[in-house]
Amino acid sequence: MSSQDQALLFEVLLRLADDNFILGHRISEWCGHAPTLEEDLALPNIALDLIGHAQVLYQMASKVDVAKRDEDQLAFLRLEHEYKNVLLVEQENGHFGDTILRLFYFSVFMKLLWKRTKEVTSFDELKFFAEKAYNEMVYHVRYSSEWVRRLGIGTHESNCRMLGSVHNLAPFVGELFLVDSFDREAQEKKILPNIATFLEDWKKEIFEVFNKSNLRLGVVALEKQGGRLGNHTETFGYLLAELQYLQRTFPGAKW
Amino acid sequence: MVKANWKLNNAWEVIRHIADPELPFLTLEDLGVVRGITSDSSGLLYIEITPTYIGCPGMTVVQETIQSELKNKGYKSTVTRSFSPPWTTDWITEKGRQKLESAGISPPQPKRIGGTIINERNPITCVRCGSMETEKISEFGASACKALYRCLSCGEPFDHFKCI
Ligand SMILES: [Zn+2]
Numbered sequence: 196m197s198s199q200d201q202a203l204l205f206e207v208l209l210r211l212a213d214d215n216f217i218l219g220h221r222i223s224e225w226c227g228h229a230p231t232l233e234e235d236l237a238l239p240n241i242a243l244d245l246i247g248h249a250q251v252l253y254q255m256a257s258k259v260d261v262a263k264r265d266e267d268q269l270a271f272l273r274l275e276h277e278y279k280n281v282l283l284v285e286q287e288n289g290h291f292g293d294t295i296l297r298l299f300y301f302s303v304f305m306k307l308l309w310k311r312t313k314e315v316t317s318f319d320e321l322k323f324f325a326e327k328a329y330n331e332m333v334y335h336v337r338y339s340s341e342w343v344r345r346l347g348i349g350t351h352e353s354n355c356r357m358l359g360s361v362h363n364l365a366p367f368v369g370e371l372f373l374v375d376s377f378d379r380e381a382q383e384k385k386i387l388p389n390i391a392t393f394l395e396d397w398k399k400e401i402f403e404v405f406n407k408s409n410l411r412l413g414v415v416a417l418e419k420q421g422g423r424l425g426n427h428t429e430t431f432g433y434l435l436a437e438l439q440y441l442q443r444t445f446p447g448a449k450w
Numbered sequence: 451m452v453k454a455n456w457k458l459n460n461a462w463e464v465i466r467h468i469a470d471p472e473l474p475f476l477t478l479e480d481l482g483v484v485r486g487i488t489s490d491s492s493g494l495l496y497i498e499i500t501p502t503y504i505g506c507p508g509m510t511v512v513q514e515t516i517q518s519e520l521k522n523k524g525y526k527s528t529v530t531r532s533f534s535p536p537w538t539t540d541w542i543t544e545k546g547r548q549k550l551e552s553a554g555i556s557p558p559q560p561k562r563i564g565g566t567i568i569n570e571r572n573p574i575t576c577v578r579c580g581s582m583e584t585e586k587i588s589e590f591g592a593s594a595c596k597a598l599y600r601c602l603s604c605g606e607p608f609d610h611f612k613c614i
Contacts, residue, residue, distance in 0.1 A: 233598060237590035244594050247505015323534035327504055330536060330614050331594070338589035 196259070200384065204318070205259045206279070207381050209269070210423065212252035213280035216270060218301055219245030220438055221288055230291050237338065241298070244331055255320055271442035275435055276425035283367035285422070285431045289360070292346050292353065296360040299339035303400045304371050306332035311388035318386050340404045347408025354409055361410055369417035372397075377423075458487050461495055461527075464519050471508040471515075472593055475549050478512065482541030485532055495520060495527035500537045503594050503614075539613050551577055555596065556610040576601035577608050586610075 196204075223242040229235035253266035260269070284301065288294045309329035316322045346353045372394045381387040394415065401412050421427065441448055465487070466479035478484050478499075485498040497516055501509045513529040520527045539558035542550070547557040556577045573582040581603035589612075591598035596609040 233588040236592055236598070237588050240590040240594045243507065244503065244505045247503065247507075251504055319534075323532070323536075324504070327501075327533045327536035331503060334589060334594075334612065334614070341589070 198261075201259045201261070203377065203380055203384065204386060205256055205261075206377050207386055208252050208256035208259070208321075210279045210377075212249045212256060212269070213278050214284055214301075215245045215252065215305075216249035217278070217280045217434070218284040218298075219243075219249060220434065221284065221286075222294065222298065224288055225294065234291070238294075241335060241338065244335070248328055248331075251324060255324075267442065271439050275427055275432060278427065278431070278435075279423055279425060281367070281370045281422045282419050282428055283364070283371065283422075285427060285434055286364075286367065287430055289363070290356065292356050293360045293363065295339055295342040295346065296357065297364055298335065299343050299404070300364065300368060300371075300401070302332055302335035302339050303397055306336050307393045307396055307400075308388070308390070311393060315388045316386055317384075321386070336400075343404055343410070344408045347405070347410045357408070357410055361412065365413055365415075366418035368415050370420045370422060372415070373417060373420060373423060375423060457489060457493075457525075458495075460523070461487050461497070461520060461525060464523055464525075465497065465516055468512070468515050468519060471511040472506075473550075473553070473555075475553050476542075476546055478516075480543050480546030480549060482543060482546075483512070483537060493526070495525050497527055497529045498532050499529060500532055502537050504533070505594065537614075539611060542611075550611055554578070554608055556599070556608060558611045558613040561613055574599055574610050576604060576606070578606050579604040 219242045222238050222245065225235070225238040226242075227235065229238050249270070250266060253269045256269060257264060257266050264272070283297060286297070306329060309325040309332060313322050313325035313329060316325065343357070346357050348354065372391055374389070374391045378387065378390060382389050398412065398415065405412055419428075462484075465484055466477060468478045470476045470478065470481055473481075481502065483499050483502060485500050486496075487498075488496045490496070497520075499509070499512060499516070509531065513531075516529050517527055538561055540561050542558065550557045554577050556574055559574075574584050574586075575582055576584050576599075579601060581601055583602040584599050585602060586597060587600050587607065588598040590596075591609050595611060595614070597612050598607060599610050600607045
């Protein structure tokens with residue numbers, strides 16, 4: 196593999212890993228705080244799935260990292276601007292409805308991404324992973340979409356709050372479908388599918404659930420962006436402070 | 451599984467009885483997670499396992515247990531994970547399904563043949579009273595592989611092993 200291809204593959208894997216890892220961390224913050232015992236079991240298990248996906252992706256990234264960092268160093272010891280996740284996943288949890296809606300958006304996106312990846316990628320390791328990850332995402336979509344519906348048609352109060360969540364998350368959706376020079380190269384090299392091509396599929400799945408939930412999705416446009424380049428929102432620094440505390444305080448700690 | 455010689459057979463005898471750390475009444479054989487056992491000319495054993503779920507925290511324990519159990523029998527081994535083909539609940543043996551049921555966990559339904567669509571159209575039956583009048587409480591129960599259900603006839607909650 197040429198050093199240019201290696202750098203490309205590293206960037207692709209890092210973006211995927213960071214999206215899953217940071218959202219997994221956010222969702223894990225619900226542990227002990229969810230509105231019911233059932234959700235207190237469900238959310239940490241979803242977080243565990245996402246962090247597990249990130250772990251394998253970091254392992255793959257580690258193999259092509261010129262700096263030869265292992266999975267833990269990649270996860271816990273990078274600086275803020277070296278994380279390449281979209282801004283959507285780093286936003287604070289908000290209330291339960293905000294968390295559920297973001298999970299729904301992200302799960303549908305990842306489900307479509309893994310589905311297309313297993314069809315088009317020529318990178319076998321990623322293909323095998325995508326097939327497995329797709330199966331798991333189906334359940335994340337089912338869990339989150341059922342909650343979106345329940346909250347959307349629940350009471351006047353829950354509907355109003357969900358409309359608020361749709362409004363607040365809207366500026367962050369476009370970045371999921373942002374295609375930059377890295378993505379274009381990854382498509383040409385048959386590592387990743389063209390992300391922009393499944394925006395319509397994504398909208399269709401969201402519409403289907405929203406139609407049954409008394410919710411409306413506005414226009415998806417590119418508004419807030421920067422995560423893919425390492426430019427994050429203010430809240431990300433606080434997130435990393437907590438996420439990295441242990442490894443920064445006790446370097447190389449294992450248990 | 452290919453068991454080319456007595457050594458691989460012996461290794462399989464050791465591995466198949468190892469208990470799953472999360473569902474200790476199931477063995478690795480019941481779960482169908484052992485993909486292959488081979489060895490090289492130096493005598494090193496290569497064990498390939500496939501995770502039930504990518505993020506399943508039990509898998510690291512499984513890997514370590516396989517290695518230490520084999521070491522106790524005098525075998526050196528490396529345990530690797532593979533995702534292809536992805537593990538499916540269809541690989542849980544008939545015996546494993548019966549054990550799940552006796553432990554109060556409703557066993558997974560079969561996947562649509564050859565497809566990847568998760569198919570749970572049949573009603574989930576209560577493991578305690580056999581009633582088909584049940585409802586889902588949560589898609590994710592005590593672990594990612596289980597959903598939480600409630601029986602509308604006897605009123606008891608129970609775990610259901612999701613089809614994947
Ligand atoms: Zn019952």
